[in-house]
Structures are given as structure tokens and as C-alpha cells.
Amino acid sequence: MTATLVAALRAEGFDVDVVERRFSRSVDEVGRLSPRKILSALGLTGRLAWVLSGRTRPLLVFFLTNRPFSFLVDLLLLEIARLRRAEVLHYVHTTGFAVLARRGRFWAWAVRRALGAARLTVVLGHSLSADVEAFVDPKSIRIIPNAVAAGDLVVSAAPRRSVVFVSNLLPEKGADDFVELAARFSRDVDFLLYGAPGPAGYMAELTTSIAGLTNCDYLGTLPTQEKWRVLSEASALIFPSSYPYEAQPLTIIEAMACGTPVIAYDVGAVRELLEHAPSCVVVCQGGLDDVEGELMRLLGLGPRQKEAQRQLLREYASEHHSTSAYGRAWGRVVEEVLGG
Secondary structure: OHHHHHHHHHHOOOOOOOOOOOOOOOHHHOOOOOHHHHHHHHHHHHHHHHHHHOOOOOEEEEEOOOOHHHHHHHHHHHHHHHHOOOEEEEEEOOOOHHHHHOOOHHHHHHHHHHHOOOOEEEEOOHHHHHHHOOOOOHHHEEEOOOOEOOOOOOOOOOOOOEEEEEOOOOHHHOHHHHHHHHOOOOOOOEEEEEOOOOOHHHHHHHHHHHHOOOOEEEOOOOOHHHHHHHHHHOOEEEEOOOOOOOOOOHHHHHHHHHOOOEEEEOOOOHHHHHOOOOOOEEEOOOOHHHHHHHHHHHHOOOHHHHHHHHHHHHHHHHHHOEHHHHHHHHHHHHHHHHHO
């Protein structure tokens, strides 16, 4: 999402410097504290201070996170921004801050302090807005949905009978549910998993389950140049995540841009993202029977009906998640902060 935002701001005529803040080098490091991460955090504070010192009136667009260690680093970075008298514009693309604040008095203070550092707070949708309204003035919240640049999109004339899963292979992302779903279908429907490998133990269990099926394959990380073709050719994207802080996953929006129907679990802000999207369905978390029924319905549609639904979905995605609308919205928010 960083690249999309930077491209949008530059297209609106703003000069942008990026301070990279990635602590995990692989998926299985996510959420695990290590000496290397601590050293990376210390280096990050120095880089931010250096970038801000070179600006006469710096505006810091800050991606605020909710994992405890990363959040504490965020708190320190925001204090540096205060010392440098930078204008801060928060970009919140997850929920969980209310939960974090309930950990105790220090955390409640820290969440309020961090969120209060910004002039305005940009969130992806109303569900995310509700999570931060207790800590900021609701009038300071702006909603800008996620967007995707579908410049390399090639619309498939005849989608395959394939069903795809595209996500990091962490237990909470639901790859095991996807494999269980594949076991319920015959071999004439291909179930394809794409994503960076997760913890070794989980991957071993997943590989064993896949080995017993003739219609399911794990194909590794999906290359960027192949993404649009794979999504466009699929009959459906299954998003069986149980991660409670899901917001607006780009994989879902990319599938919508291709016209590919999405069947997802009702977690985080996913329902808000999909509730008005044509041919997309949200089911109760863990509801594999419901997923199976919806998928059978989609696979049973005739060619003309499928294409009509896919065209409606492509039009919906273009209207609500285009990079042009995204860029204009961000341009207005930045001007509002700088002009205020």
C-alpha cells in the first residue's frame, strides 16, 4: 500500500521521502521480538529524525500499527515528530487500538498519546473509524478506501474452473480451511494456494494435507507479473481469514478489479468492504458449509450470467477503489493539513 500512496501523492504534485519501517524479513518473523528488530527500530528513529530535519515544514504521513512492539516504536517516532514540529497525518489501515488500550493504564495513555499526535486521521472505512473515535475528535477522521492500480489487468475471456487463495500462509489466514474446502470438490475444480510460507510446523501440516488431494496445489509466492492473470482466470477467490484486525485486504480488491467473485469470512472490516460488491459473499467465520454452497452456486452459473456478474463487479471496483479517486482524496487531505 505504501507504493500506491507514494505514487498517488507524487501524481498530485507533492515531494515525498519514504522512511522504510519493515522489521520482519519473512512471514514467520511477524509478531516475534528479536535483537535484530530492536536494532532496526533504533536505526529507524535516527533515519526519521534526519529526514525531518531537512524540511522547513515537514508533513509526516504515518502508518500507525497495533502490534505491541511496533506500536511502542511508533510512539517513540511520534515523539520525535513532535520535537521536530512536524505536522502528522495518521494513516490507519487496521483495527485493534481499542483492544490495545484495554491492556492497562499505560497502554490507554499510549494509544491516546499516539493517535493524538495527528492533525487528521485517515482510515479505510467506517469500521476502522469506530475503533479510533474514542481517542481522537471524530471530526478529524477522513475515510479513503484502499485502491489498486489495475494497469496490467487482462480480462480473461473464459475463466478456468479454478479457485484461488492468495495470502501469507499464517494459521490465522485460513489456508487449512481452503485445503479442507478443496477436499469437498471433485478433481475438475482446481484449488490453487499462493503466498509466502509461514511457520515451519504449520507448513509441514499444510503440505501433508495437500499431498492427499489431486485437485489442490501450493504454488509459492504469486509473482507480481502473474497476479492479474491468475486472479482474472479464477472462478472465485476464497478469503477464509480469522485474523480479527483485517481491514481492506488488497487481494480482495484486486480480485474485484478482475471481476472475480470473493467469498470471505466475516472478520474485521471485510463485511463493510464486500457488502455492496456484486457477486461477493461474506459468511460466518469458520462457515465452510456456507462457503461450499456459495462456491457451488458460482460454479453452476452459465457463461453469459458469469460474465455479466463479473462485468458488474469490475465496474463496482473501478468506481470505489480506483487510484485516480484515491489520489484526489489524498490530495485534498494533505492540502487540508498544510492549509490549516
